[in-house]
Amino acid sequence: MKFHKTLAIVMSALLVAAASHAALSQSTASASPADTPKRTAAATPDSKSADSKSAGSQSDKPYMVVDGTKVDQKTLMGWRTWRALACERCHGAAQEGLVGPPLVESLKRLTKQEFHDTIMNGRPEKGMPPFSASKMVNDNWEGLYAYLKGRSDGQIKPGHLYPLDSDKKK
Amino acid sequence: MRYEYRSLLVSVAALAATAGSGLAIADPDLEKHMADPSNWAAQAGDYANHRYSELNQINASNVGKLQVAWTLSTGVLRGHEGSPLVIGDTMYIHTPFPNNVYAVNLKDQTFKWKYEPKQDANVVPVMCCDTVNRGLAYGDGKIFLQQADTTLVALDAKTGKVVWSAKNGDPKIGETNTNAPHVFKDKVLTGISGGEFGVRGRVIAYNIKDGKRAWTAWSIGPDSDLLFDPQKTMTWTNGKMAPVGKDSSLKTWEGDQWKLGGGTTWGWYSYDPKLNLVYYGSGNPGTWNPAQRPGDNKWSMTIFARDLDTGVAKWVYQMTPHDEWDYDGVNEVPLVELTVKGRKVPALVHFDRNGFAYTLNRETGELLVAQKYDPKVNWATHIDMKSGRPVVDKRYSPGTTGPDVNVKDICPAALGTKDQQPSSYDRKSGLFMVPTNHVCMTYEPFQVEYTAGQPYVGATLTMFPAPGSHGGMGNFIAWDAANGKIVWSKPERFSVWSGALTTAGDVVFYGTLEGYIKAVSPKDGKELWKFKAPSGIIGNVFTYMYNGKQYVGVYSGIGGWAGIGMAAGLTEETAGLGAVGGYKDLAKYTTLGGSLFVFSLPDGAASSSSTTAMR
Numbered sequence: 001m002k003f004h005k006t007l008a009i010v011m012s013a014l015l016v017a018a019a020s021h022a023a024l025s026q027s028t029a030s031a032s033p034a035d036t037p038k039r040t041a042a043a044t045p046d047s048k049s050a051d052s053k054s055a056g057s058q059s060d061k062p063y064m065v066v067d068g069t070k071v072d073q074k075t076l077m078g079w080r081t082w083r084a085l086a087c088e089r090c091h092g093a094a095q096e097g098l099v100g101p102p103l104v105e106s107l108k109r110l111t112k113q114e115f116h117d118t119i120m121n122g123r124p125e126k127g128m129p130p131f132s133a134s135k136m137v138n139d140n141w142e143g144l145y146a147y148l149k150g151r152s153d154g155q156i157k158p159g160h161l162y163p164l165d166s167d168k169k170k
Numbered sequence: 171m172r173y174e175y176r177s178l179l180v181s182v183a184a185l186a187a188t189a190g191s192g193l194a195i196a197d198p199d200l201e202k203h204m205a206d207p208s209n210w211a212a213q214a215g216d217y218a219n220h221r222y223s224e225l226n227q228i229n230a231s232n233v234g235k236l237q238v239a240w241t242l243s244t245g246v247l248r249g250h251e252g253s254p255l256v257i258g259d260t261m262y263i264h265t266p267f268p269n270n271v272y273a274v275n276l277k278d279q280t281f282k283w284k285y286e287p288k289q290d291a292n293v294v295p296v297m298c299c300d301t302v303n304r305g306l307a308y309g310d311g312k313i314f315l316q317q318a319d320t321t322l323v324a325l326d327a328k329t330g331k332v333v334w335s336a337k338n339g340d341p342k343i344g345e346t347n348t349n350a351p352h353v354f355k356d357k358v359l360t361g362i363s364g365g366e367f368g369v370r371g372r373v374i375a376y377n378i379k380d381g382k383r384a385w386t387a388w389s390i391g392p393d394s395d396l397l398f399d400p401q402k403t404m405t406w407t408n409g410k411m412a413p414v415g416k417d418s419s420l421k422t423w424e425g426d427q428w429k430l431g432g433g434t435t436w437g438w439y440s441y442d443p444k445l446n447l448v449y450y451g452s453g454n455p456g457t458w459n460p461a462q463r464p465g466d467n468k469w470s471m472t473i474f475a476r477d478l479d480t481g482v483a484k485w486v487y488q489m490t491p492h493d494e495w496d497y498d499g500v501n502e503v504p505l506v507e508l509t510v511k512g513r514k515v516p517a518l519v520h521f522d523r524n525g526f527a528y529t530l531n532r533e534t535g536e537l538l539v540a541q542k543y544d545p546k547v548n549w550a551t552h553i554d555m556k557s558g559r560p561v562v563d564k565r566y567s568p569g570t571t572g573p574d575v576n577v578k579d580i581c582p583a584a585l586g587t588k589d590q591q592p593s594s595y596d597r598k599s600g601l602f603m604v605p606t607n608h609v610c611m612t613y614e615p616f617q618v619e620y621t622a623g624q625p626y627v628g629a630t631l632t633m634f635p636a637p638g639s640h641g642g643m644g645n646f647i648a649w650d651a652a653n654g655k656i657v658w659s660k661p662e663r664f665s666v667w668s669g670a671l672t673t674a675g676d677v678v679f680y681g682t683l684e685g686y687i688k689a690v691s692p693k694d695g696k697e698l699w700k701f702k703a704p705s706g707i708i709g710n711v712f713t714y715m716y717n718g719k720q721y722v723g724v725y726s727g728i729g730g731w732a733g734i735g736m737a738a739g740l741t742e743e744t745a746g747l748g749a750v751g752g753y754k755d756l757a758k759y760t761t762l763g764g765s766l767f768v769f770s771l772p773d774g775a776a777s778s779s780s781t782t783a784m785r
Contacts, residue, residue, distance in 0.1 A: 084628075086366065124295065129292075135621065
C-alpha cells in the first residue's frame with residue numbers, strides 16, 4: 001500500500017517536474033518566483049543582531065546562512081536533496097571529492113547553467129549519472145546549487161543543516 | 171506442496187539424464203583441477219571456501235626470503251578485489267570495470283588471449299562508487315566472467331572466444347554485478363548488486379553447458395519467488411528447527427515495500443557436494459532508513475541453504491532482522507567439520523558484518539555458536555540463542571530513535587567487523603584466520619523516495635577508528651569457531667580488506683590498505699615477512715605451483731568501499747564529522763594502482779630451508 005502511495009506521489013511529481021523543468025530552462029539564471037522565498041525574507045525581525053549583519057553581507061549570494069549551520073528553506077531543501085541522492089558517495093561528505101571531483105572547487109568555476117546541465121544530463125563518461133528523473137532534484141536543484149555555493153564559499157559548514165528559525169546551536 | 175512436486179519431477183528428470191548420457195552431473199574438469207594444489211582453480215581454492223593450500227614449499231622457516239618473481243600491470247586504476255585463477259600452465263586475470271580478462275602463459279608471462287568486453291559506460295555511475303569485480307570462475311573448459319552490466323559470459327578457456335552469454339539484470343534500474351560467478355557441479359551461479367538502489371536480490375543458476383537458466387531464487391517476496399516450501403523450508407525457531415510457514419517473507423513487510431526490498435547477493439557462495447546444498451548470504455533491506463520498512467524484512471540479512479539442482483531452500487537463518495545499520499549478510503560461508511560441545515557436526519561458519527561470528531549445523535540449520543569477533547561490537551549485547559535474534563542495545567539503534575536523529579558511536583560501522591574480504595581456514599589448527607575492520611560510526615537515517623535507477627539510501631553516516639582501542643582501523647585475528655573465541659588478534663593501522671590464505675607451510679598471508687602483503691604465523695600472528703606493493707591491497711592472496719616451484723600472488727590496487735572512504739585525504743574541517751585519525755593517513759601511504767605481484771623463493775632457498783624445517 002505504501003508503495004502505491006509513493007508511486008502516485010512520484011508520478012504526479014514527474015508531471016509537475018516536467019512542467020517546471022521547461023519553465024526553469026527558460027529562466028535559469030534567476031530563481032523561479034513560485035518556490036523561492038525572497039532572500040530578505042529569511043532575515044526575519046526576530047533574528048539576532050549578529051545574524052542580520054552576516055545576512056546583510058550575503059545579500060548577493062544565493063543562500064542565507066547563520067552560524068554556518070542555519071540556512072534558508074531553499075538551501076535547506078538543497079542540502080536535503082544532496083543527502084537523499086547520496087551525492088557524498090562520490091563527492092565526499094564535505095564535498096572534498098572522492099571518485100567524483102571536489103565540489104567546493106568546482107562551484108568556484110561552474111555557472112549556474114552549467115551546474116544545472118551537469119546535474120540533469122550527468123557526465124556518464126566520467127561516472128556522473130543524470131538526475132533529470134528525480135523529482136527531488138527537479139524541485140530543488142537551485143537550492144542544491146545554493147547549498148554547494150555556500151559550501152564552496154566556506155560560509156556553510158559540512159554536515160547537518162537546520163532551518164534559520166531553529167534554536168539548534170550546532 | 172508445489173515445490174515438493176516440482177523438485178520430484180526435476181530429480182526424476184535428472185536421474186533419467188544421468189542414466190541416458192552416462193556423463194557425470196558433476197563437473198569432473200573443475201573437481202579434478204581443484205584436487206591438485208598446483209592449481210588455484212576457484213576463487214576460494216575449493217567448494218568449501220577454505221582458502222587453504224596444501225602446498226608447503228614456502229613455509230614458516232623460509233618465507234622471510236620470499237621475493238618478487240614477476241609482476242604484471244592490469245592497465246586499470248581501480249579497486250582490485252578477488253584473485254586470478256591458475257589452471258595448469260595458464261593464469262586467468264580479471265580487472266575492475268571494464269572487466270578485461272587476460273590468459274597469461276606461465277612459461278613466459280605472455281598473453282595467450284585477451285577478452286575486452288564492450289560495456290555501456292552508464293553502468294559506472296550506478297556502481298557508485300567503485301567498480302570492483304571479485305574475479306572469474308572456471309569449469310567445463312570455460313572461464314566465466316560476471317560483467318558489471320549484469321552479463322554473464324562463458325569464454326572458451328583455450329581461446330577466449332565467447333561460448334555463451336546470459337543477462338541477469340538491468341542496470342537502468344540500478345542492477346549491476348561485482349560478485350564472482352561460482353561453478354558448482356553442472357551449474358554456474360551468480361547474484362546481483364544494487365542494495366542502495368532498491369534492487370530485489372536473487373541468485374540465478376545457469377546450466378554450465380549452454381547458459382540456459384536452471385532456476386532463480388529471490389531473497390524477498392512470495393514463496394514461489396523464494397523457492398520455499400512453507401512446510402519443509404526450516405528456520406531456527408524457539409530453540410529448534412521449524413517450518414517457515416506460508417508467506418514467511420511477505421508477512422514481514424508493510425504493503426509493497428518488499429518490491430524494493432534489497433537482499434542482494436554479491437558475496438561468496440560455498441557448496442557441499444554430499445548434501446548437494448549451496449550456501450550464501452543476502453544483503454541489506456531496501457533503504458537504510460528503517461522507519462520506512464517496519465517488520466523483520468525477511469529474508470534480507472539471511473544465510474540460505476539451497477538444493478543445487480532445484481534451488482529449493484532447505485533452511486534459512488536471518489542474522490539481523492529489521493536492519494538499522496547496513497550489516498549485509500553476504501560474507502562467505504566456509505564449510506568445516508567441528509566438534510561443538512563434544513558433538514561432531516557438519517558445520518558452517520559465518521563472520522557477519524554485524525560483528526557476530528556464527529557457527530551453524532549446515533545440514534539442519536541449527537544455531538550452535540554466535541559470539542562477537544570484535545569486543546568493541548555494541549549494537550547488540552548478545553545473540554539470544556533460543557530465538558536466534560540479536561538483543562539490540564537501544565542506545566545504538568537508529569530505528570528506535572527515528573529519522574533525522576544522529577546516533578553516535580555505533581560499533582561496528584556499516585562496512586562491518588568484516589566485509590567481503592574472505593577469511594581462511596587453517597586445516598591444521600582448525601582455526602579461522604580473519605581479516606577484520608575495527609571501525610565505528612554515526613548513523614542518521616532520513617526519509618527517501620524511490621526513483622528507478624537513482625540511489626535509494628536514506629542515511630548519512632561517518633566512520634572512525636573504534637574508540638578506546640589501539641587507534642587502528644583493523645585487526646587480523648585467529649578465531650575458534652567451535653567455542654566462539656578470539657585466539658589471537660594482531661592490530662592493523664587500517665581495515666584489512668584483503669582475503670587471507672593459509673598454507674600447509676604454516677603461514678598465513680594477507681594484504682593491507684597501505685600496500686603491504688604480509689606473512690604471519692597462524693599460531694600467534696607473529697610477522698614473518700612483508701613486502702610493500704605500490705598500491706593498497708584489497709585483493710585476495712592465492713598460491714599455485716608451476717614447474718615444481720610454489721608461487722604466492724596478490725593484486726595491488728586500492729579502491730572498494732574502504733579505499734574510497736579512506737584514500738580521500740579528508741581535510742581538518744571534516745574531523746568534526748568524526749572522520750579523524752587514521753582516515754586521513756592512508757593518502758600518505760598509497761595511491762591508485764592496478765598490478766599483479768607474484769612472489770617465490772630464490773633458487774636453492776626452497777630445498778635448503780625445507781630441510782631446516784624438517785629438523
